[in-house]
Amino acid sequence: xxxxxxxxxxxxxxxxxxxxxxxxxxxxxxxxxxxxxxxxxxxxxxxxxxxxxxxxxxxxxxxxxxxxxxxxxxxxxxxxxxxxxxxxxxxxxxxxxxxxxxxxxxxxxxxxxxxxxxxxxxxxxxxxxxxxxxxxxxxxxxxxxxxxxxxxxxxxxxxxxxxxxxxxxxxxxxxxxxxxxxxxxxxxxxxxxxxxxxxxxxxxxxxxxxxxxxxxxxxxxxxxxxxxxxxxxxxxxxxxxxxxxxxxxxxxxxxxxxxxxxxxxxxxxxxxxxxxxxxxxxxxxxxxxxxxxxxxxxxxxxxxxxxxxxxxxxxxxxxxxxxxxxxxxxxxxxxxxxxxxxxxxxxxxxxxxxxxxxxxxxxxxxxxxxxxxxxxxxxxxxxxxxx
Ligand SMILES: C[S@@+](CC[C@H](N)C(=O)[O-])C[C@H]1O[C@@H](n2cnc3c(N)ncnc32)[C@H](O)[C@@H]1O
Numbered sequence: 001x002x003x004x005x006x007x008x009x010x011x012x013x014x015x016x017x018x019x020x021x022x023x024x025x026x027x028x029x030x031x032x033x034x035x036x037x038x039x040x041x042x043x044x045x046x047x048x049x050x051x052x053x054x055x056x057x058x059x060x061x062x063x064x065x066x067x068x069x070x071x072x073x074x075x076x077x078x079x080x081x082x083x084x085x086x087x088x089x090x091x092x093x094x095x096x097x098x099x100x101x102x103x104x105x106x107x108x109x110x111x112x113x114x115x116x117x118x119x120x121x122x123x124x125x126x127x128x129x130x131x132x133x134x135x136x137x138x139x140x141x142x143x144x145x146x147x148x149x150x151x152x153x154x155x156x157x158x159x160x161x162x163x164x165x166x167x168x169x170x171x172x173x174x175x176x177x178x179x180x181x182x183x184x185x186x187x188x189x190x191x192x193x194x195x196x197x198x199x200x201x202x203x204x205x206x207x208x209x210x211x212x213x214x215x216x217x218x219x220x221x222x223x224x225x226x227x228x229x230x231x232x233x234x235x236x237x238x239x240x241x242x243x244x245x246x247x248x249x250x251x252x253x254x255x256x257x258x259x260x261x262x263x264x265x266x267x268x269x270x271x272x273x274x275x276x277x278x279x280x281x282x283x284x285x286x287x288x289x290x291x292x293x294x295x296x297x298x299x300x301x302x303x304x305x306x307x308x309x310x311x312x313x314x315x316x317x318x319x320x321x322x323x324x325x326x327x328x329x330x331x332x333x334x335x336x337x338x339x340x341x342x343x344x345x346x347x348x349x350x351x352x353x354x355x356x357x358x359x360x361x362x363x364x365x366x367x368x369x370x371x372x373x374x375x376x377x378x379x380x381x382x383x384x385x386x387x
Contacts, residue, residue: 007069029136036068038127038159042084043074050090073101099127121184123174124191128156140167144181146174177203192244204228213242220285238361255312272329291346349379
């Protein structure tokens with residue numbers, strides 16, 4: 001195998017140049033940990049509507065290193081089972097495991113403010129590359145990483161060993177944390193969750209930090225950084241945009257079937273105050289998830305090509321359907337919750353507040369609730385209680 005030291009140094013330099021990599025100890029980790037070891041047996045490269053399998057075994061070694069050190073996320077599993085060695089042609093599928101873009105994982109690890117001796121819990125081992133970076137910084141004994149997919153966990157464990165790290169790779173549902181090695185100084189999730197499980201708070205020392213992507217849409221999600229207090233609560237804010245595959249137990253089941261049948265009976269119909277196309281943008285999409293946490297935005301098309309836009313909350317049997325007439329929009333709503341009323345109220349209040357970005361959102365996590373707010377705006381406050 002080719003020596004990847006030059007690629008590792010180039011990756012570290014690029015991350016530093018882009019302002020992502022600032023700590024010398026993390027720089028040493030990026031320069032030391034070979035990303036290619038974690039991509040066995042191969043990756044799927046995004047070709048738009050299909051994924052092209054590329055394996056180490058079938059690729060020229062220099063070309064393979066180029067692939068391994070791409071600045072992008074490298075998908076390693078599709079649809080919860082398919083790996084690149086099992087496909088010979090481009091395939092369709094949904095990514096279910098990956099080596100996240102180095103800028104994202106390195107940026108997240110920097111945000112943790114790691115110090116020597118810290119004990120870290122990672123949720124979503126994936127390839128094991130991010131765990132390896134933390135093992136390099138803290139020592140393998142101080143890193144516990146949990147992966148829900150047994151095959152993925154096994155591959156990550158083998159890769160970590162190949163890289164020289166005998167760390168705790170646990171197969172299980174990371175939403176439960178890993179009590180065996182608790183308490184932790186830091187918890188980092190490299191999958192997205194709808195809300196921070198309270199088990200993570202309970203397994204973190206007072207003063208410890210939890211970092212996780214919050215939300216259930218494929219975009220419009222935020223990176224939450226909260227600090228645990230002495231009373232078993234945690235408080236902090238959204239520190240930026242972040243996009244990760246959803247934790248498997250919380251993955252959204254797409255609304256399927258005959259959408260016209262699901263929207264046949266309407267309780268109200270009116271013009272909208274703001275266009276639903278606002279939800280194409282990140283922060284409005286984030287606010288929509290705060291206003292109606294279980295709603296899904298669904299796009300479809302009639303057989304004649306007419307585009308259709310809906311919001312559905314399957315659990316509460318509610319929907320909103322939008323139709324455009326030039327620049328104006330009509331919303332039909334049905335079910336016990338007027339989904340668009342709640343979202344629209346948030347969007348209008350947000351516009352009145354000067355359209356602040358996602359990093360103005362603060363949150364507090366207690367055993368029974370998540371509360372989100374933007375300072376100085378009483379109408380931009382949402383409390384999500386556990387049912
Ligand atoms: C984006 S990948 C992780 C990236 C990884 N840390 C890296 O860069 O090498 C997300 C991983 O989270 C895992 N995952 C999803 N839900 C999980 C859960 N409830 N508990 C633990 N792992 C989970 C997926 O199987 C997937 O491997």
